[in-house]
Amino acid sequence: MGKIYFTLTGTKYYYGKEFLKPGMTLQLEKEPxxxxxxxxxxxxxxxxxxxxxxxxxxxxxxGESMSAGRIYDKIGDTAKAKVVLITDRGIICKISKKSLSNLEQ
Structure with missing residues (x-):
């Protein structure tokens, strides 16, 4: 499976995005x-x-980053990701390969 990028959005409702830097580790958690x-x-x-x-x-x-609906079944209940790029419209992040490989085993 190739690299999976997604857009982190809604940061203005929490702590903003000013503290985020490329390379920072994030945790994803499904909210069914x-x-x-x-x-x-x-x-x-x-x-x-x-x-x-x-x-x-x-x-x-x-852009071509994936929506939550497109990655929902590609990860377990949780996954790790890293910040890649910060823009005015949102933050582009990449899901860790380890988070994806658990489903392929």
Missing amino acids: DNQYDKEAIVVKMEGLGDIGYVANSTYTVI
């Missing part, structure tokens, strides 16, 4: 009980907790 989106994946950072969500709308997904 989310009342707004059954494919919701919350993004967390150690020491802070929730910092945003994996974008799941054509209005919030940047």
Whole structure:
């Protein structure tokens, strides 16, 4: 399986994005009980907790990065990711290969 990129969005509702830097490690966690989106994946950072969500709308997904709905079945209940690029529209992140390989075994 190739590299999987996603857009981190909604950071303005938590701590903003100013503290994020390329290479920082993030934790993804599925939220199947989310009342707004059954494919919701919350993004967390150690020491802070929730910092945003994996974008799941054509209005919030940047470029060819994948939406939460497209990666939902490619990860387990949790996954690790790294910040790759920070833009005005959102943050591009990459899912760790280890998080993906668990499903392929």
